[in-house]
Amino acid sequence: MKENRYSRQILLPEIGPEGQKKLGKARAVVIGCGALGTHALSFLVRAGVGQVVVIDRDIIDISNLQRQALFTEADVGRPKAKVAEERLRHVNSDIEIWGVVADVNYTNVQKFVRGAAVVLDATDNMDTRFLVNDACVKNRIPWVYAGAVGVTGMVMAIVPGGPCMRCVFPQLPQPGELPTCDTVGIINTLPSAVASIETTEAFKIILGKEPSNGLFVLDLWQGELQRIKVKRNPECETCGKRDFEFLQARKRKLVVSMCGRNAVQIVPTKELKGDLKDLKDTLSRQGEASIVDGVLKFKKRGVELTVFPDGRTIISGTTDLAKAKTIFSQYVGD
Ligand SMILES: [Zn+2]
Numbered sequence: 001m002k003e004n005r006y007s008r009q010i011l012l013p014e015i016g017p018e019g020q021k022k023l024g025k026a027r028a029v030v031i032g033c034g035a036l037g038t039h040a041l042s043f044l045v046r047a048g049v050g051q052v053v054v055i056d057r058d059i060i061d062i063s064n065l066q067r068q069a070l071f072t073e074a075d076v077g078r079p080k081a082k083v084a085e086e087r088l089r090h091v092n093s094d095i096e097i098w099g100v101v102a103d104v105n106y107t108n109v110q111k112f113v114r115g116a117a118v119v120l121d122a123t124d125n126m127d128t129r130f131l132v133n134d135a136c137v138k139n140r141i142p143w144v145y146a147g148a149v150g151v152t153g154m155v156m157a158i159v160p161g162g163p164c165m166r167c168v169f170p171q172l173p174q175p176g177e178l179p180t181c182d183t184v185g186i187i188n189t190l191p192s193a194v195a196s197i198e199t200t201e202a203f204k205i206i207l208g209k210e211p212s213n214g215l216f217v218l219d220l221w222q223g224e225l226q227r228i229k230v231k232r233n234p235e236c237e238t239c240g241k242r243d244f245e246f247l248q249a250r251k252r253k254l255v256v257s258m259c260g261r262n263a264v265q266i267v268p269t270k271e272l273k274g275d276l277k278d279l280k281d282t283l284s285r286q287g288e289a290s291i292v293d294g295v296l297k298f299k300k301r302g303v304e305l306t307v308f309p310d311g312r313t314i315i316s317g318t319t320d321l322a323k324a325k326t327i328f329s330q331y332v333g334d
Contacts, residue, residue, distance in 0.1 A: 035191030037122030119143035151221035153194035157211035264324035
């Protein structure tokens with residue numbers, strides 16, 4: 001039965017038996033496990049990419065189910081990367097799949113992308129994309145940028161020697177400058193369409209073929225797909241000057257509102273005092289506390305906290321940054 005698993009794609013001249021072997025030997029790293037990530041992961045795993053890694057910092061919220069394949073109502077509150085790993089193992093037990101629950105930042109991004117044949121962007125913010133661009137250009141790893149919001153999406157394959165994301169977007173946008181799923185919403189047919197284009201480019205890279213050059217722009221509502229020519233900018237900070245500023249230690253963004261969720265994330269500057277179990281014991285005296293899948297959940301009168309082992313905390317039920325900070329210092333620390 002198993003030898004038939006890939007028969008339909010081996011028939012394709014674009015892949016064939018040799019291509020299938022290449023897929024089986026490759027490692028793909030997916031950054032983010034939301035709408036784009038869950039669709040891209042499903043494509044990669046079903047196609048038989050030998051090692052698939054997904055990194056995501058978030059837990060599943062009921063508002064994710066509208067567009068994030070792989071998740072069900074029973075998964076609400078659990079870490080996305082772990083649930084995806086579990087589901088995907090049932091899809092294909094012949095390959096290796098790792099779900100990593102972590103915040104991708106300048107301290108760890110190079111470790112995550114190293115050894116990848118291709119990196120797929122499935123994040124929801126430009127900060128992380130600039131970071132991934134720096135890490136991939138520096139380490140000469142091909143990656144595919146993808147974004148989806150409202151009814152439109154963009155995809156661009158970035159390979160060593162070609163234009164990078166910063167050739168197209170030279171500066172990090174100001175907070176609030178770009179639309180997000182939070183502000184304008186998203187139609188649920190968009191992520192799979194964008195992930196299809198993105199993963200096809202990733203397959204081409206793994207197979208050693210030239211990816212499509214330029215920036216895909218998809219307007220799903222108007223039914224239009226364009227590919228805009230992109231040139232390398234010799235003055236580009238990243239691929240021209242090779243100044244990888246996003247990989248340098250910067251003042252961390254401490255408090256951020258999370259895209260598509262009524263929640264705020266806080267990354268403390270100091271690590272947790274003691275471990276999660278100590279914190280659970282303290283919080284148990286004040287409300288309902290439990291540790292599931294290695295993360296601490298705490299509930300008390302409308303306040304819901306998810307605390308990760310490094311102290312990173314998601315405060316659900318608010319987008320008010322000041323209120324979130326108060327709740328954080330009240331229950332976790334300062
Ligand atoms: Zn560049």
